[in-house]
Amino acid sequence: MEHETLFPLLCNTASGDKNAFAKLYQITSPQLYAVALKMLKKPDLADEATQDAFVKIWHNAGHYQRAKGTVLTWMVSIVRYRALDLMRYHKVRNEVDLEAEAIPDKPDNAQRFSAEQQKLEECMDELDQSQRQAIQLAYVNGLSHQEVVHHLSSPLGTIKSWIRRGLQSLKRCLSL
Amino acid sequence: MNYLIEERYNALAAEYVIGTLRGKARIRFQKLMMQYQAIHDATCLWEQYLEGLNHSVAPVTPPPKVWAEIQRRLGHADAPQAVPDQPAKPSRNPWQWTALTGLAAAVIVALFLIVPQKTAELPVSQVAIVSDNDNQPLWIVEVSRESIKVRVTDALAPLPDTDYELWMVPANDAAPISLGLLPESGSLLAAAPDFLFSDNIKALAVSKEPPGGSPTGSPSEVLYIAPLFKV
Numbered sequence: 001m002e003h004e005t006l007f008p009l010l011c012n013t014a015s016g017d018k019n020a021f022a023k024l025y026q027i028t029s030p031q032l033y034a035v036a037l038k039m040l041k042k043p044d045l046a047d048e049a050t051q052d053a054f055v056k057i058w059h060n061a062g063h064y065q066r067a068k069g070t071v072l073t074w075m076v077s078i079v080r081y082r083a084l085d086l087m088r089y090h091k092v093r094n095e096v097d098l099e100a101e102a103i104p105d106k107p108d109n110a111q112r113f114s115a116e117q118q119k120l121e122e123c124m125d126e127l128d129q130s131q132r133q134a135i136q137l138a139y140v141n142g143l144s145h146q147e148v149v150h151h152l153s154s155p156l157g158t159i160k161s162w163i164r165r166g167l168q169s170l171k172r173c174l175s176l
Numbered sequence: 177m178n179y180l181i182e183e184r185y186n187a188l189a190a191e192y193v194i195g196t197l198r199g200k201a202r203i204r205f206q207k208l209m210m211q212y213q214a215i216h217d218a219t220c221l222w223e224q225y226l227e228g229l230n231h232s233v234a235p236v237t238p239p240p241k242v243w244a245e246i247q248r249r250l251g252h253a254d255a256p257q258a259v260p261d262q263p264a265k266p267s268r269n270p271w272q273w274t275a276l277t278g279l280a281a282a283v284i285v286a287l288f289l290i291v292p293q294k295t296a297e298l299p300v301s302q303v304a305i306v307s308d309n310d311n312q313p314l315w316i317v318e319v320s321r322e323s324i325k326v327r328v329t330d331a332l333a334p335l336p337d338t339d340y341e342l343w344m345v346p347a348n349d350a351a352p353i354s355l356g357l358l359p360e361s362g363s364l365l366a367a368a369p370d371f372l373f374s375d376n377i378k379a380l381a382v383s384k385e386p387p388g389g390s391p392t393g394s395p396s397e398v399l400y401i402a403p404l405f406k407v
Binding site for chain 1: 186187190191193194195196198199202217220223224225226227228229230231232233234235236237238239241242243245246249250252349397
C-alpha cells in the first residue's frame with residue numbers, strides 16, 4: 001500500500017491537490033484515529049488530535065522525507081505527538097483496565113505485515129515480559145512512567161529501568 | 177549534560193518516541209532535534225522501529241465530523257471534496273447528500289420498525305457479526321431474502337441516553353445508508369431493504385447515536401464495522 005498508494009497521494013497533497021488529501025484521509029484516518037483513541041481514551045480528544053494531525057499533514061506534506069521512514073510512520077508519529085501534547089494540555093490521567101485490555105503478545109493479524117513488522121515482533125518476544133509490557137503500555141496506551149508504575153505495581157526506578165533496558169535490547173536486536 | 181554522546185541521545189530519542197519523555201524534558205529534546213541532525217535522525221529511526229507496535233491497534237473509523245472540521249479549518253469546506261468518499265462527483269454538494277441520506281434514513285428507520293407479516297423461514301443468505309474492540313460479539317445480523325433479523329448477545333451493555341444505529345456502507349464509497357436502530361436486548365425482525373442484496377456493500381457499521389437515532393442522517397460516531405458474508 002505504502003509505495004504504490006500513500007507516497008503519490010502525499011506528493012499530490014504537497015502540491016495542493018485536495019482530492020489526493022481526501023483519499024489520503026480516507027485510507028489512513030482509521031489507523032491514525034485508532035492510535036489517538038487508544039492513547040487518549042476520550043473520543044472528543046481523539047477527534048481533536050486527528051483533526052490537528054491532518055491539518056498539519058496538509059501543511060507539512062512537502063517536508064516529508066522518504067529516507068526518514070514510510071509515509072504512514074510519518075503520519076502516525078504526527079498524531080502520536082499531538083496526542084501527547086493534548087494529554088499534557090488537558091492533564092489527561094491515563095487509566096488502562098488491564099483485565100479488559102489483555103495486551104497481545106503478538107498482533108492478531110501479524111501475517112498481513114512486512115518483514116520489518118515481523119522482525120519487531122521477534123525482537124519484542126525476546127524481551128522480558130515486564131519490559132515488553134512496560135514498553136507497550138507507554139507506547140500504545142500513552143502511559144507516563146508514573147502511570148506504568150500504577151499499572152504494573154512496581155517502583156518507579158524499576159519501571160524506568162525496564163523501559164530503558166527493554167529499548168536498548170530492542171535496538172540491539174532490531175539492528176542485527 | 178552532554179547530549180551529544182550517542183548512547184545518551186539515543187536513549188532520549190527512544191523515550192521521546194514512546195512518549196515517556198514528558199514536560200520540560202520533552203520540550204528540551206525537541207529543541208535538540210532542531211539543533212542537531214544526528215539527534216533528529218536517531219528519533220526518526222526510533223519512529224520506524226516502533227511504528228509496528230501500532231499494528232496491534234485495530235483501525236477505528238473517525239466520526240464524519242472530524243473530516244468536516246479539518247475541511248473547515250483548512251478553508252476547504254465549500255470544495256466538492258468535502259465528503260472524502262466522493263471526489264469523483266464534483267457536481268454534488270455535500271449538504272445535499274446529507275439531506276438526501278437524512279431523508280432516506282428517516283424512511284428506513286420507519287421501515288425497520290414495521291415487522292412484516294410473512295417474515296418466516298426463508299433461508300438466511302447473509303450474516304454479519306458485530307463485535308466490540310475486544311472481539312466480543314454484540315449483535316448477530318442474519319439477512320434472508322425478505323427479512324433482516326438481529327439478535328443481541330449478553331456481551332452488550334446498554335448505555336443510558338444512547339441508541340445504536342446500523343448502517344450499510346456502500347462499496348463505491350458513497351455515504352452510508354441507515355438500516356435503522358439496533359435492539360439492545362432480545363431480537364428484532366424487520367423487512368430487508370432491497371439494497372442489502374446489491375453487490376455494492378462493503379460492510380455494515382454500527383454508530384453511537386442520541387436517543388432516536390442519528391439527527392443528521394449520517395453516522396454520528398462509528399463504533400464498529402462488520403463485514404457481511406454470504407452463506
